[in-house]
Amino acid sequence: MEKEQISDNKDSSIHESYGAFVRQQFRKNKLGVISLYFLITVILTAISADFLANDKPIVASYKGSIIFPIMHEYAVSLGLSSWERDIALADWKSLKYDWAVFPPVPYSPSNTDPNIMQSEMGPSSKHWLGTDDIGRDVLSGVIHGSRYALAIGVVAMGIALFIGLFLGSAAGFFGGMTDVIISRIIEIVITFPTFFLIITIVAMFREGNIWLIMTLIGLTNWTGTARLIRGEFLRLRNLDFVSAATALGYSQRRVIFRHILPNAIAPALVSAAFGIAQAILIESALSFLGFGVPPTVVTWGSILERASSSINAWWLAVFPGLMIFLTVSAYNLIGDALRDATDPRLRS
Amino acid sequence: MSDNTQKLLEISNLQVYFPVPGGILQRKVAEVKAVDGVSFTLHRGETLGLVGESGCGKTTVGRAIINILRHVSPEVHIGGSVYFYEKDGTRTDLAYLSKKDMRKFRSKIQMIFQDPYSSLNSRLSVRQIIAEPLEIHRPDMSAKERNEQVELLLQKVGLQPEYAARFPHEFSGGQRQRIGIARALATRPDVIICDEPVSALDVSVQAQVINLMEDLRQEFGMSYLFIAHDLSVVHHISRRIAVMYLGNMVEIGESDDVYFRPKHPYSIALLSAVPQPDPERKDKQRIVLHGDIPNPLNKPSGCSFRTRCPIARPECADFTPQLAEHENGRFVACPYV
Numbered sequence: 001m002e003k004e005q006i007s008d009n010k011d012s013s014i015h016e017s018y019g020a021f022v023r024q025q026f027r028k029n030k031l032g033v034i035s036l037y038f039l040i041t042v043i044l045t046a047i048s049a050d051f052l053a054n055d056k057p058i059v060a061s062y063k064g065s066i067i068f069p070i071m072h073e074y075a076v077s078l079g080l081s082s083w084e085r086d087i088a089l090a091d092w093k094s095l096k097y098d099w100a101v102f103p104p105v106p107y108s109p110s111n112t113d114p115n116i117m118q119s120e121m122g123p124s125s126k127h128w129l130g131t132d133d134i135g136r137d138v139l140s141g142v143i144h145g146s147r148y149a150l151a152i153g154v155v156a157m158g159i160a161l162f163i164g165l166f167l168g169s170a171a172g173f174f175g176g177m178t179d180v181i182i183s184r185i186i187e188i189v190i191t192f193p194t195f196f197l198i199i200t201i202v203a204m205f206r207e208g209n210i211w212l213i214m215t216l217i218g219l220t221n222w223t224g225t226a227r228l229i230r231g232e233f234l235r236l237r238n239l240d241f242v243s244a245a246t247a248l249g250y251s252q253r254r255v256i257f258r259h260i261l262p263n264a265i266a267p268a269l270v271s272a273a274f275g276i277a278q279a280i281l282i283e284s285a286l287s288f289l290g291f292g293v294p295p296t297v298v299t300w301g302s303i304l305e306r307a308s309s310s311i312n313a314w315w316l317a318v319f320p321g322l323m324i325f326l327t328v329s330a331y332n333l334i335g336d337a338l339r340d341a342t343d344p345r346l347r348s
Numbered sequence: 349m350s351d352n353t354q355k356l357l358e359i360s361n362l363q364v365y366f367p368v369p370g371g372i373l374q375r376k377v378a379e380v381k382a383v384d385g386v387s388f389t390l391h392r393g394e395t396l397g398l399v400g401e402s403g404c405g406k407t408t409v410g411r412a413i414i415n416i417l418r419h420v421s422p423e424v425h426i427g428g429s430v431y432f433y434e435k436d437g438t439r440t441d442l443a444y445l446s447k448k449d450m451r452k453f454r455s456k457i458q459m460i461f462q463d464p465y466s467s468l469n470s471r472l473s474v475r476q477i478i479a480e481p482l483e484i485h486r487p488d489m490s491a492k493e494r495n496e497q498v499e500l501l502l503q504k505v506g507l508q509p510e511y512a513a514r515f516p517h518e519f520s521g522g523q524r525q526r527i528g529i530a531r532a533l534a535t536r537p538d539v540i541i542c543d544e545p546v547s548a549l550d551v552s553v554q555a556q557v558i559n560l561m562e563d564l565r566q567e568f569g570m571s572y573l574f575i576a577h578d579l580s581v582v583h584h585i586s587r588r589i590a591v592m593y594l595g596n597m598v599e600i601g602e603s604d605d606v607y608f609r610p611k612h613p614y615s616i617a618l619l620s621a622v623p624q625p626d627p628e629r630k631d632k633q634r635i636v637l638h639g640d641i642p643n644p645l646n647k648p649s650g651c652s653f654r655t656r657c658p659i660a661r662p663e664c665a666d667f668t669p670q671l672a673e674h675e676n677g678r679f680v681a682c683p684y685v
Contacts (some may be wrong), residue, residue, distance in 0.1 A: 018470065018471055018515065021517075110658055124540045175422070176422055176423075180374075237420065238420060239466040239467075239469035240461040240462070240463055241466060241467050241469045243411070243416055243419075243420070243459070243461070243467075244459065244461060244467055244528075244531065245469075246416045246419045247414045247449070247454065247457075247458065248414050248454055248458070248480070248481045248484065248485075248531075248535070249451040249454030249457045249484055249485065250480070250484060251456065258472075259469050262469075262471040263469070263471055265468065
C-alpha cells in the first residue's frame, strides 16, 4: 500500500499545497530571494544587537568572579535581579577587569565616547562608521536602529492589516449598507494627508514617543489593505465554492474565515510588504524633521537628522541612509516577488 | 407516471425578481423577472431535466430551491413556494425559512455546480473538502469514521482514495467535477440540484460523468433536478423534461414525448437545433428563430415568446398562457397547439 502510493506520486512536483507552490515560485525570483536573505540578516542583527554593539563586556572576570553584564542587564530590566552597588554607576570601560570579552563594536548607541571631546569624527579604526557631534558611535546606532526599523514595520503594518482585514471583509461580504458606510469611511481616511496628520498629533505631545508614531502610522495606512480585501471578497463571494459552502449549511463565520479569507489574504500580504517599506520611510522622514523620537533614542532617521546640522559629516548621512534604502528596497522586492508567486496565472 | 410515486419537491408559482439599482442612492429603479411563476413537482427517485437557453432562469430556479439567492443578493424578491416533502409526507416551505431553520434541510438538498474550477476551494485538500459537510451535519462521527467516509466517497465517484491528500489544482476538470459530486453526496441528500454539471467538460468526459451520476442516483436512491442546455444529455438522463423560456415554463412532460414530439413552438425550435448524428436523415428541419431573446427588464406583454413565435397571433399580446394538460402528464403553455 505504502509503496503503491509513492509510485503513484512519482510526479511529486505537482503534489503540493498552495503554500508549497508559493514557496517554489518565490525561489525563482533571484532578487526576491536575495532581499529575503538581507532581511533575515537585518532581523538577526536586530535580535543580537546588544551583543554586537555594547559598551558592556559580553563576559568578564571582575574581582575574581565571572560576570555576564549584558545577560545581567536583561535580568535587571525584567526585574529579576539588580546591579551590585559598585558596578551600577560605573563606566564599564574603565573598570579593572582580570580579563573581558567586549562586543565587536564596544559602544552603546546613546553613550558618548568620553575620549572624543571634539565634534563629529569620520570613520576610523576606533569608530568604523565615525561618530556624531556628541561622540556617539554611528555603527552602534545603525545596529540598534535596525530594531526600531523592524518594529515600526511590524507594529504599524500589524495594526493596519488588522483594521484593513476587518473592515474590508465586512464591506465585501455583507455588501449593501455595510459596504456603503465602510467605503465612505475608507474614502474619508484616504483624503487625510497622513504625514501632516502624524506631525500634528506628535507635536501635541511634549515627548516624542516611538510607539505612538508606530500606532499612528498603522492607524492611517490601512485603507489600501481594506480596499484590496473588499475587492477580493466581492469577487470570491460570487464564486461557486462559496455558494457550495452556503448550500452545505456552513455558518457565516466558517464561510468567511475558512473559505473566503484564505483565498483573499495573498494580495493583502503583498500590500503589507509595501506598507512596511512605506512605514519605515515615514518614520525616517519624521525623525529627520525632528518630530520623531526623543533625542535619547537612536533610529536610522534620527542619525540622518544629525547629518543635517553637520554638513561635512557625510558618514552621518550615507550609512543610515544606505540602510534605509536597502531595507525599504528589500521589502519592496519581496512584495514584488510575493505578488508574482501568489498569482497562479504567472506560473512559469 | 404512476400516482404512488412520492413527491419530494413541489415548486409552486415560484417568482424570483432581482432589483436593478440606479441613481445616486442605489434605489430600485426596475426589476429583472428572472423566474416568473414556475411550477413543477419532483418525485422521489426521479430525474427531471430543466432546459432552456442562456438567461432563461433555469439556474435561478435551482438556486432558489436550495435557498442561497438571499446570501448573494439580499434585496432579491422571492415569491411562491418551494415545498420539501419528508418521507412521512409532511411538507415544509423552504422559500421563507430563516438561515437557521434552513440548516436542517441543507443536508437533504445538495448542489453540483457548472464550473469545476470555481466550485472547489483551492486552499483545502480533497479530504478537507469532502469531510467538511460531515463535520457540520454529522457531529457524532469521529475523525476516523469521517476519513473512512471520505475514502469511500472517493471510490464511489471513481477516484483513488489516495487522492484525498491532494489539492484541487492537481486534478483535471472531470476529476474535479467528481470531487464536487462526492462533496454533494457526503450528507446523503434526497435530491441534488445539478446545475449544468457537464457543460464545462469534454464530450468524452461528459459521458463518463453522466453515467457515473446515473449509477449513483440508483445506488443512493436520490432525485436529480438536472439543469442543462444540452438537450441530448438531458434526454439521456431524465425521466421528464421541462422547457423554460424567459422565466416561464412553456412545456413539461415525459422525456421521450418532449424530446421527439415537442408541442410548444419554442420547444420545437429548440429541439430542431439538436445536431443530428445521422447525415442521411434530412427529415428534420431546422427552425431558426428570428430576433433576439427579449430583454428580461422589458418583457413583451402576454406570451413572452410571441415576438419570435412562428405561430403568433394578435391575441397573444393580451393574455399570459398558462400550462394546460394536453395528455396524461403533458403540459404545454400555448393554447394554439
